[in-house]
Amino acid sequence: xxxxxxxxxxxxxxxxxxxxxxxxxxxxxxxxxxxxxxxxxxxxxxxxxxxxxxxxxxxxxxxxxxxxxxxxxxxxxxxxxxxxxxxxxxxxxxxxxxxxxxxxxxxxxxxxxxxxxxxxxxxxxxxxxxxxxxxxxxxxxxxxxxxxxxxxxxxxxxxxxxxxxxxxxxxxxxxxxxxxxxxxxxxxxxxxxxxxxxxxxxxxxxxxxxxxxxxxxxxxxxxxxxxxxxxxxxxx
Amino acid sequence: xxxxxxxxxxxxxxxxxxxxxxxxxxxxxxxxxxxxxxxxxxxxxxxxxxxxxxxxxxxxxxxxxxxxxxxxxxxxxxxxxxxxxxxxxxxxxxxxxxxxxxxxxxxxxxxxxxxxxxxxxxxxxxxxxxxxxxxxxxxxxxxxxxxxxxxxxxxxxxxxxxxxxxxxxxxxxxxxxxxxxxxxxxxxxxxxxxxxxxxxxxxxxxxxxxxxxxxxxxxxxxxxxxxxxxxxxxxx
DNA sequence: CGGTTGTTTGAACTGATTCAATCTGTGTGG
DNA sequence: CCACACAGATTGAATCAGTTCAAACAACCG
Numbered sequence: 049x050x051x052x053x054x055x056x057x058x059x060x061x062x063x064x065x066x067x068x069x070x071x072x073x074x075x076x077x078x079x080x081x082x083x084x085x086x087x088x089x090x091x092x093x094x095x096x097x098x099x100x101x102x103x104x105x106x107x108x109x110x111x112x113x114x115x116x117x118x119x120x121x122x123x124x125x126x127x128x129x130x131x132x133x134x135x136x137x138x139x140x141x142x143x144x145x146x147x148x149x150x151x152x153x154x155x156x157x158x159x160x161x162x163x164x165x166x167x168x169x170x171x172x173x174x175x176x177x178x179x180x181x182x183x184x185x186x187x188x189x190x191x192x193x194x195x196x197x198x199x200x201x202x203x204x205x206x207x208x209x210x211x212x213x214x215x216x217x218x219x220x221x222x223x224x225x226x227x228x229x230x231x232x233x234x235x236x237x238x239x240x241x242x243x244x245x246x247x248x249x250x251x252x253x254x255x256x257x258x259x260x261x262x263x264x265x266x267x268x269x270x271x272x273x274x275x276x277x278x279x280x281x282x283x284x
Numbered sequence: 285x286x287x288x289x290x291x292x293x294x295x296x297x298x299x300x301x302x303x304x305x306x307x308x309x310x311x312x313x314x315x316x317x318x319x320x321x322x323x324x325x326x327x328x329x330x331x332x333x334x335x336x337x338x339x340x341x342x343x344x345x346x347x348x349x350x351x352x353x354x355x356x357x358x359x360x361x362x363x364x365x366x367x368x369x370x371x372x373x374x375x376x377x378x379x380x381x382x383x384x385x386x387x388x389x390x391x392x393x394x395x396x397x398x399x400x401x402x403x404x405x406x407x408x409x410x411x412x413x414x415x416x417x418x419x420x421x422x423x424x425x426x427x428x429x430x431x432x433x434x435x436x437x438x439x440x441x442x443x444x445x446x447x448x449x450x451x452x453x454x455x456x457x458x459x460x461x462x463x464x465x466x467x468x469x470x471x472x473x474x475x476x477x478x479x480x481x482x483x484x485x486x487x488x489x490x491x492x493x494x495x496x497x498x499x500x501x502x503x504x505x506x507x508x509x510x511x512x513x514x515x516x517x518x519x520x
Numbered sequence: 521c522g523g524t525t526g527t528t529t530g531a532a533c534t535g536a537t538t539c540a541a542t543c544t545g546t547g548t549g550g
Numbered sequence: 551c552c553a554c555a556c557a558g559a560t561t562g563a564a565t566c567a568g569t570t571c572a573a574a575c576a577a578c579c580g
Contacts, residue, residue: 118426121512124434128426141416145423145517172405180377182418187381189425190354190364196432197473198360201536228558237433242536244560260545276357281381329525437568464526478568480528496577 063087063110063157070134071284076174080108083167085159090114090150093228097148106164108136112154113226116146117234127235129189132215138178139164152226180284187281196237199276204236205246206255206275209263214279221268225261299323299346299393306370307520312410316344319403321395326350326386329464333384342400344372348390349462352382353470363471365425368451374414375400388462416520423517432473435512440472441482442491442511445499450515457504461497486510 067077087110090096097103099118107114114131128146131137137148139161168175191211195204213223229247230240250256255271257264265271272278303313323346326332333339335354343350350367364382367373373384375397386392404411427447431440449459465483469476486492491507493500501507508514 116426118430120430120434121514122434126430126433128429138419140419142519143516146426169408175411182422183374183376186418186422186425189422189429190352190382193364193425193429193432194354194356194362196429197362198356198358230558239537278357280379283378466526475569
């Protein structure tokens, strides 16, 4: 087991607060908050949930970032989705098709699928809310597909950075990059070597400034243009 | 308007039958069948629904294939999802992020979002059924992401063919290829020129035999291996 | 028959990978 | 506090998969 009991929440708000800032109505966040659950701290880049095994729990991110990943038979790994604070990974009937790992150290809430399902059945507005979130995830997936299928490597990385900034700070034009270059490669379908070259390029072009892991966007609108990033798809 | 009233169903069964063969419980299929709707015939590769406009209808495929697509700012098009007979495109609140086009001539059923939503609210089993279908679509999307991000061009095309065969005939080892090479390119994130070369390769290797648009799989298990196709993700 | 749509082929080019080596920062144990 | 290990970042050189551009060919249809 690579995860352990969480320390009491420090900088991050309560789960309820996180859910609300992520866009859930306060009284719906209350419902989830009252659901029986436990809090866990998850180490980054370590096995957390393996693919192929049945999973009967709901997971919500309180702080940090979770990734869903799949590994091709050739052994190449692809991260297929991210979950930021307030977002969740819903239970799936049958064997899960993907594994879960934390991108950075994360605090997550884990509940039972049956409790969650019961909650959904009892509250139509909560249901509608999650229905919309499911559709949002679908659309984000489509955007990632375009990213991998139709954009060059600079645009792919730029797009990921734009999306991350938008999902983390709701559209602010700065970012503390939470990813390793390998993770960015796993998301954008490249090699870490090339991601490194893309970063060097973007810095040379004056698009970003780097200080270790920190990234400062020098020209947000130019960044969006290069990434062909249009935030509309992130709205529920 | 490029679509027109459908002729009475010929080779294809009724919508109800189609829904049932696609895996919906008979009594749930009845519910959808009784919902007020109209039947439309859609021409392939012609505008049907444009991206960016609000859509307040549910669409179910009775026969043929629909595609959801997005066009990048650079003008390159990516098909992000397919809908086979019995599958549907659910209503989305707000502007749709993708357009819809038919891959081949298709008969579709169109209903009102409000009617569909009401139906969902009234029937918990129907709701659960669609919840599962939504998750299935999500997982198929993940598989496509791996396809574009992590597999070489032969594997990408092979995987699409395997998936199409499985979704169309439920796992039979043959296929009448419904796609143009340009469409395959739009799905797998390549150029049609390269798709053509991939086909020639696969034929030279004895993986497939072609007769115009028809494709015969010569070695299904080798095909699956090349594609790294594992049908598990298609199960609900 | 001419027009349209889709397929096929060749040659030149280029963006990204692969492999391998080096460098840097951080944490750990002695 | 230093030595060492380890993970991540960086760089170079060779290679290759897939694109681009352009042209020809085939099938279909009114």
